[in-house]
């Protein structure tokens with residue numbers, strides 16, 4: 001006896017056998033019971049989900065001679081003939097190879113005659129979207145007033161390519177991808193019926209590969225059953241599918257997340273020696289990282305992932321140890337690597353490069369969390385106080401993600417962290433700065449609280465006069481930027497005017513460097529820090545005839561991001577945690 005492929009052997013012959021299309025099946029059965037079946041219907045959905053199968057069952061149900069409600073009976077003559085494919089009244093047309101107007105004319109000629117044996121003629125056109133425009137037009141008239149004895153059933157994987165004029169004359173049935181659990185159950189059932197021993201894990205690999213398509217899954221099962229015989233091992237399945245065991249991906253993710261580069265190289269070597277396709281491997285690894293990210297961020301990851309309960313538990317266990325930011329960063333880096341691989345002659349090198357970048361990510365800590373930790377440290381007197389003053393305006397609605405490696409300092413760490421040269425003896429000044437810093441941290445954490453009023457109050461408490469303290473200010477700047485102090489010495493008559501620090505130079509060339517935006521910014525930081533005043537810097541020179549470029553107005557998003565990156569608070573955070581800036585996002589969504 002010739003071998004019948006599983007997809008044909010297990011093709012559903014009655015509604016109850018259809019897998020994973022409960023809603024459509026119920027609608028069809030109700031239409032049959034109420035006698036409200038449309039004369040033209042269209043089944044759409046991805047390949048292998050049962051479009052033509054449902055059309056055939058429907059053809060049987062319409063012609064079934066059994067009087068019961070449960071049609072098709074599959075035993076009466078009409079049912080048996082259709083099942084055997086010998087009924088002359090069921091015509092199946094492949095739209096891809098019979099797409100012209102001539103075929104449609106013949107069809108129209110044919111349906112003028114009454115059915116030979118059955119009650120109705122049923123015309124099934126598969127891949128109907130392949131018909132030419134002329135063919136569709138020729139069909140239109142028939143669909144508008146179909147003969148009572150004819151039913152049209154169309155199937156398509158590309159509903160959007162079917163003209164709207166056709167669609168509007170059809171009853172539409174949209175078939176879903178078959179869910180992962182439904183596929184697993186179905187394939188397990190087939191394995192049992194075929195007396196093949198296969199693990200649940202292997203079945204899951206097949207179901208995942210089938211990607212919602214029963215027919216694809218069944219062809220894979222066919223291959224695997226003939227490869228492995230009556231006892232199929234997980235390795236057999238992995239080999240046939242060209243898959244790497246899922247466990248390798250969790251090992252990989254763990255290695256990368258813990259920054260263990262050598263382990264990830266070892267794993268890659270192992271996979272490479274085993275003969276895996278690197279591009280495929282990268283895609284699967286990326287899918288695994290996506291699963292981790294989904295697990296970390298979604299309340300119902302099971303609805304978004306094709307994984308078993310056990311795998312879901314494993315994913316959960318791994319993902320809880322990392323922030324969504326960390327996982328997302330890793331995902332992005334590997335995604336970039338994968339995209340680069342597509343065009344590279346050396347995919348392995350590209351992949352390794354991506355691993356190196358990914359292993360350096362470490363734990364990404366959201367800025368909000370850093371700020372709150374910083375706040376705690378400030379309150380307990382652990383934070384360095386140098387450079388801790390904000391420029392004129394700090395970011396209002398923004399997130400700076402600082403990536404830290406080595407990992408962030410635990411909050412309970414009793415070692416005080418100090419900026420190298422915090423003056424120990426200047427206790428009163430230190431306290432004042434500490435208070436300002438606390439206020440600053442609070443304001444950044446809560447933008448609503450950042451009002452000018454607060455700043456003014458703070459200024460009045462600790463403010464210093466510009467003229468009187470100019471020389472000490474130069475000394476203060478000298479410790480931070482010696483050249484700037486030299487330049488400042490050259491200026492004439494520095495003074496405070498209407499909230500501005502006015503600095504004039506005799507010679508324009510003296511202040512060229514100082515006028516650069518980043519230096520103006522530094523100067524405004526020093527000014528704010530030293531004079532405890534929120535002053536706008538005005539630099540002018542006799543030759544220039546006008547105002548300098550004192551106002552560091554940040555209008556573009558690029559400038560804004562640059563300013564954020566240079567924000568002293570961010571810089572200090574980087575210093576404390578030994579991190580680097582990973583991403584800066586601005587705008588209301590990231591608050």
Ligand SMILES: [Zn+2]
Nearest residue numbers: 064073076079
């Ligand atoms: Zn029947």
